[in-house]
Amino acid sequence: ALPRDLEGRRVVISAGGTREPMDPVRYLGNRSSGRQGYALARVAAHRGAHVTLVSANTADLVEPSGVRMVRVGTAEQMRASMLTESDGADVVVMAAAVADFRPVDRTGHKIKKTDRDPGALELTRNPDILAELVEAREAGRLSAEVIAGFAAETGDPDTTVLEHGRTKLTRKRCDLLVVNAVGDGRAFEVEDNDGWLLAADGAEYPILHGAKSHLASILWDAVSEQFARHEKP
Numbered sequence: 001a002l003p004r005d006l007e008g009r010r011v012v013i014s015a016g017g018t019r020e021p022m023d024p025v026r027y028l029g030n031r032s033s034g035r036q037g038y039a040l041a042r043v044a045a046h047r048g049a050h051v052t053l054v055s056a057n058t059a060d061l062v063e064p065s066g067v068r069m070v071r072v073g074t075a076e077q078m079r080a081s082m083l084t085e086s087d088g089a090d091v092v093v094m095a096a097a098v099a100d101f102r103p104v105d106r107t108g109h110k111i112k113k114t115d116r117d118p119g120a121l122e123l124t125r126n127p128d129i130l131a132e133l134v135e136a137r138e139a140g141r142l143s144a145e146v147i148a149g150f151a152a153e154t155g156d157p158d159t160t161v162l163e164h165g166r167t168k169l170t171r172k173r174c175d176l177l178v179v180n181a182v183g184d185g186r187a188f189e190v191e192d193n194d195g196w197l198l199a200a201d202g203a204e205y206p207i208l209h210g211a212k213s214h215l216a217s218i219l220w221d222a223v224s225e226q227f228a229r230h231e232k233p
């Protein structure tokens with residue numbers, strides 16, 4: 001049986017990939033399926049947590065039962081929902097693939113084949129939601145005990161991926177960071193995953209190749225351990 005170590009905890013998880021409109025019918029998107037975020041939600045709910053899943057675009061996935069769903073499309077919508085939903089949360093996990101940039105002009109006419117000059121697509125930077133959550137906590141506006149992020153890294157050999165992960169954990173100042181190697185059919189659009197779980201205190205756990213629910217269990221174990229440590233007198 002799964003432990004009920006997250007009983008009563010309020011967790012907010014983002015999942016899926018944002019889509020940034022470039023005209024009324026097209027968007028810039030990414031290959032995130034949402035499977036890892038949905039697995040995190042499902043496992044947390046089984047372990048007793050009150051879960052809110054802020055879901056951007058995903059593959060055709062079954063909604064985890066007993067989980068509150070909030071649907072978003074763009075990075076800006078995800079930002080607004082994450083900031084609202086994380087109010088009062090104990091744990092916030094950013095598992096979504098958020099577009100780093102969005103087209104500046106999204107309301108114009110449909111870009112047509114007959115347009116004499118399609119022009120260049122002008123992009124502007126999206127907010128870094130994870131960074132904003134960490135800043136909100138540092139400013140005392142967010143009380144979440146654990147803020148976790150994901151990092152999809154490419155690199156060969158795998159040690160490069162781990163190095164990128166360590167650097168990113170330091171830069172993002174979150175408590176936990178899951179580092180996945182992506183590319184070559186890894187992590188995105190597939191059922192399984194592997195990588196490392198890095199903690200701000202320097203602890204590093206390898207995550208052996210397995211189902212996304214396996215990775216989810218390891219993350220919740222680490223969260224649970226953090227709670228236990230804080231509760232000790």
Ligand code: C5P
Pocket residue numbers: 075094095096097098099100126127128129130131148149150151152
């Ligand atoms: O810097 P990088 O995009 O690799 O960091 C990945 C982590 O940051 C993920 O947890 C992702 O959900 C989050 N992120 C975000 N907002 C962005 C880009 C990434 O919250 N605009």
